[in-house]
Amino acid sequence: MLEVKDIHKKFGDHEILKGVSLNVEKGDIIVILGPSGSGKTTLLRSINFLERAEKGTIDFKGIHTEFRSAGKKQIHEIRQHTGFVFQNYNLYANKTALENVTEGLTVARRVPKEEAIRRGKEALDKVGLSDRYDFYPSQLSGGQQQRVGIARAIVTNPDVILFDEPTSALDPELVGEVLNVMKTLAKEGATMIVVTHEMSFAQSVASRVVFMDQGVVVEEGSPHQMFSAPKDPRTMQFLKRVLREDFDYNI
Numbered sequence: 001m002l003e004v005k006d007i008h009k010k011f012g013d014h015e016i017l018k019g020v021s022l023n024v025e026k027g028d029i030i031v032i033l034g035p036s037g038s039g040k041t042t043l044l045r046s047i048n049f050l051e052r053a054e055k056g057t058i059d060f061k062g063i064h065t066e067f068r069s070a071g072k073k074q075i076h077e078i079r080q081h082t083g084f085v086f087q088n089y090n091l092y093a094n095k096t097a098l099e100n101v102t103e104g105l106t107v108a109r110r111v112p113k114e115e116a117i118r119r120g121k122e123a124l125d126k127v128g129l130s131d132r133y134d135f136y137p138s139q140l141s142g143g144q145q146q147r148v149g150i151a152r153a154i155v156t157n158p159d160v161i162l163f164d165e166p167t168s169a170l171d172p173e174l175v176g177e178v179l180n181v182m183k184t185l186a187k188e189g190a191t192m193i194v195v196t197h198e199m200s201f202a203q204s205v206a207s208r209v210v211f212m213d214q215g216v217v218v219e220e221g222s223p224h225q226m227f228s229a230p231k232d233p234r235t236m237q238f239l240k241r242v243l244r245e246d247f248d249y250n251i
Contacts, residue, residue: 001024001025001026001060001061001159001160001191002022002023002024002047002058002059002060002159002160002191003021003022003023003024003058003059003060004020004021004022004046004047004056004057004058004059005021005056005057005058006019006020006021006055006056006057007019007020007021007043007046007053007055007056007067008053008054008055008056009039009042009046009051009053009054010054015215016039016042016215017039017042017043017046017053017215018039018214018215018216019056019216020039020043020056020212020215020216020217021217022043022193022210022217024160024191024193025191026159026191027189027190027191027207028191028192028207028208029186029190029191029192029194029205029206029207029208030192030193030194030206030207030208030209030210031194031195031196031201031202031205031206031208031209031210031223032044032193032194032195032196032209032210032211032212033196033197033199033202033209033210033211033212033238034211034212034213034218034238035213035238038212038213038214038215039212039214039215039216040165040195040212041087041164041165041195043195043212044084044162044164044193044195045164046067047082047162047193048078048079048082048084048162049067049070049075049078049079050084052067052068053067053068054067054068055067055068056068058070058078060078060081060159060160061077061078061081061159063077063078080109080156081158081159081160082158082159082160082161082162083152083153083154083156083158083160083161083162084153084161084162084164085146085149085150085153085161085162085163085164085166086149086164086166087164087165087166087168087169088169089137089142089145089146089148089149089169090149091137091145091148091149092137093136093137093138094136095136096133096134096135096136097124097129097132097133097134097135097136097137097140097144097148097151098117098120098121098124098133098134100137100148100152101120101123101124101148101151101152101155102116102117102119102120102155103152104152104155104156105119105120105155105156109156119155120151120155121133122155123151123152123154123155124148124151126151126154126181126184127147127148127150127151127154127181128147128177128181129144129147129148129151132144132148141174142169142170142171142174143170143174143175143177143178146166146167146169146170146178147177147178147181149166150166150178150181150182150185154185154190159191160191160192160193161185161190161191161192161193162192162193163182163192163193163194163195163196164195165195165196165197166178166182166194166196167179167196167198168196168197175198179198179200179201182194182201182205183201183204183205186205194206197242199227199242199243202223202226202227203223203227204223206223207222208220208221208222208223209221209222209223209226209227211226211230211232211234211235211238213234213238218232218234218235219231219232219234219235226239227239
């Protein structure tokens with residue numbers, strides 16, 4: 001359904017992505033792991049053209065284009081089929097939860113206001129915020145704000161949802177409520193690419209785990225293979241550090 005090949009992206013003289021390729025099928029839950037600076041977020045942002053990659057191609061929903069030369073119409077069409085959940089929520093402080101969710105429908109997609117409100121309420125209901133339609137971001141916890149962000153991403157019924165470390169800005173006790181919403185979406189058949197450090201989510205929900213380091217895909221495989229018998233020494237080193245120092249791959 002979605003295929004990106006040989007993505008290269010630089011910031012100044014620093015090459016962040018060095019030829020990354022990724023294939024996504026409908027219903028896949030792909031979790032991308034890796035240390036800070038490995039290129040995970042840049043990959044997601046490049047797929048959605050929030051960053052302009054210098055090299056590589058994307059095939060998605062009948063669109064084939066090079067990242068470097070994609071025009072406004074192609075970028076718009078790709079974004080029409082994706083949802084993006086940001087680390088830091090990116091909500092409008094002066095708009096209610098419902099207004100934050102419906103803004104993209106009414107402004108970018110020209111959906112009639114009554115229909116947008118209906119769909120917005122359905123999306124907020126799905127993430128457990130049916131009693132928070134009229135609350136402003138300042139009146140919501142971090143977990144609730146991120147759930148508004150997820151509702152905003154799913155209200156357009158996207159083919160792929162991109163999650164950029166959706167729990168990294170949350171207090172530890174609020175992480176679970178966001179992960180539970182994501183697990184529910186996965187069970188309902190959503191296609192998701194998730195950049196995260198939440199190993200439990202990767203182990204229990206992912207259909208495929210991708211490990212990135214220094215701008216390349218080092219290794220990928222099923223959660224069982226990646227967590228029980230990683231093949232690359234760098235993958236093993238990373239997982240030992242983030243899980244526990246005495247982690248034994250032979251158990």
